[in-house]
Amino acid sequence: MKNSKTQIVPVLGMGCAGCASNVERALQKLPGIESASVNFASNNLTVTYHPTKINLPEMQSAVQAAGYDLIVEEENPLKAKEEAERKRYARIKRDTIGTWMLAIPLVLLAMVFMHLPYANWMEMVLALAIMIFFGRTFYINGFCHALRGNPNMDTLVALSTSIAFLFSLFNTVYPEFWTSKGLEAHVYYEAAGVIIAFVLAGKLLEEKAKHSTSSAIQSLMGLQPKTARKVTDGVENEVEISTLITGDILNIRPGEKIPVDGIILSGSSSVDESLLSGEAFPVLKLPGNKAMAGTINQKGSFTMEATGVGQATVLGQIVRMVQEAQGSKAPVQRLVDKISRVFVPVVVGLAALTFILWLVIGGTSYFSYALLSAVSVLVIACPCALGLATPTALMVGMGKAAEQHILIKDAYALENMCKVDTVVLDKTGTLTQGKPQVVDSYWMSEANVAYLDYLYTAESMSEHPMAAAILEWMEDSGASIIKPESFESITGYGVRLEMGGLNYWVGNQGLLERFEATIQEEVKRRLERWKKNGYSVTYYGVESVLLAVMAVADRIKPTSLQAVDSLKNVNLDIHLLSGDSEESAQSVATALGINHCKGGVLPQDKENYIKALQPMGKVVAMVGDGINDSQALARANVSIAMGKGTDIAMDVAQITLITSDLSLLTKAIYISKRTVRLIWENLFWAFIFNLIGIPLAAGILYPVNGLLLNPMMASAAMAFSSVAVVANSLRLKLIR
16 A cells, blocks of 8 residues: 555564464554564564554554553664563573472472471462462463453463462362362372473573574664764764765775765775675775775775665665564464464363363262362363473474584574475585685796795785785795885786886786786686686786786685585575676586576675575575675575674574584484474374373263372373473484
């Protein structure tokens, strides 16, 4: 629709995927809302609305009425959300530790020292302390959501532990009610305490796994300097970057970050654009060339005219794209939270039905059986096994991955990695080493090697990025620096020094032509081969005589070929993207046997490439190491960063290969498959346990053989199911 506005708003207070659905439903009922999508992983709401019909404070009121909150008035909402989530994690961690400190002695009292004097009263105090001090959020949230008609896992935890506690409290205060009927007055305080302890541990694991990625956005924004040197009527003043407008004239000094997008007016310098373009070499900037915000000026200085400020810069667009991609719907929602929306009311209904059926069948004389069976149903159907099924498998899987130098940030990546059928690889720093090196050279004559000192001197005085590669190459040559009679840096061409009345020069083909040096046919054939391989060529000569040529390139990592072959062996379709030239990208693709290749792509192009693959049914994993990859990483189904890449790439990515060895990617896929299989096994046994346990707890076998599963046995069975799930998950540690 026309005149609509799309905005990303942080959401607070969500505890499960069902909560995300509740927020969506609360907003979709409002007039003026075109669409509302909540991402539980990033805790972000992406809402499209009509500002003339509704505003953000009105949306916030509706969300607050549903039991959650939006951050709409903060100056920096991302930072506010990050702080709120940090406090939430700290609270859950504190509650988990506190609960287990009380739950362990509670279990010992219930299972080992139950005959101690006043044991029941001591258990009651411990259980009550757990419920009040560490588990109160379950009761507040669980019952509030139940009253709103949206019961969740908190509701079942609150209900089962409350009934177990109240039933135990009744038996502690008035045990004669049961003993007078010839029954023992059992208490189940440990069930209430341990349920809370297990569920809190699961929540802690979940919060740790889905730690906020908003720091990546903050880091991206941090690439842009806070101030700029604005030139007005020849006078330079330092001003806040937020005050700049299109057309302002700025002065950029050596070593500074460029604050906005613009056009070079005067001066020249090499600019490191690798963070945005992925190009390994700094780019020479002359008057009339474009400069981009966030890139780093080298040793020169220049003035520029601002053409794009704020969100209109290339960097600003990357920030916005990453925000939108991270705020989009996750491909897989947590299965347990989906099932809980049906599981909770069904279990409560079964417990109530059990109680009623016993009374209908046996009358008031069966009241004790009815109550015991109903409580047993609630206790045995506790979501411990169901809640532990996924986090324990994920915890072991992530630990196993860490042992293999694979850092997995969240469960979504682990769940989706096994579904990947297409891998998109960045070239620089991913397949190659990301550092220019001299890969070949040719001297016209062995006698020319005597001129090494002049070459070494010229390159040591040069500011060009190629010079560092040549100096490193000459490190063990024995060459030394001499004092030239004169030295000149020729902008856009290279350098020249004079010794003994002769001009020694090092630079590009333009400098070669300026000195009118000739190239032998054999050298031409070699140069043609180098250029086909995507190598950059440096020429070295004296006057009109060419002495040597050197090829500079970014070498392929030794592990890249084996890594690509291993990915092919698991039937993955491999694509290569690079900001470098088409020739350079194609040469790497050919060397590694990659059929799909595209060079000269910008950050937006990389994201569009992935967006084009996804509608074809492809599940895409993107592997990169630079800021220029961040948009594509955020857009991919699974994002993977190289450990030696930029902090931004690693923040945005869901998986980091710590050693930057691409062969780890195959291991990550294998671990993902085994972990997901464990999750399904755990869920299967958790459901089988409930399918068998609930009817037994309800007393289905009582008419046949007199078997009645009391709450104590139900509690033990519940504990066994949790132990079984954890033990099954731990099997992954034994797999090589």
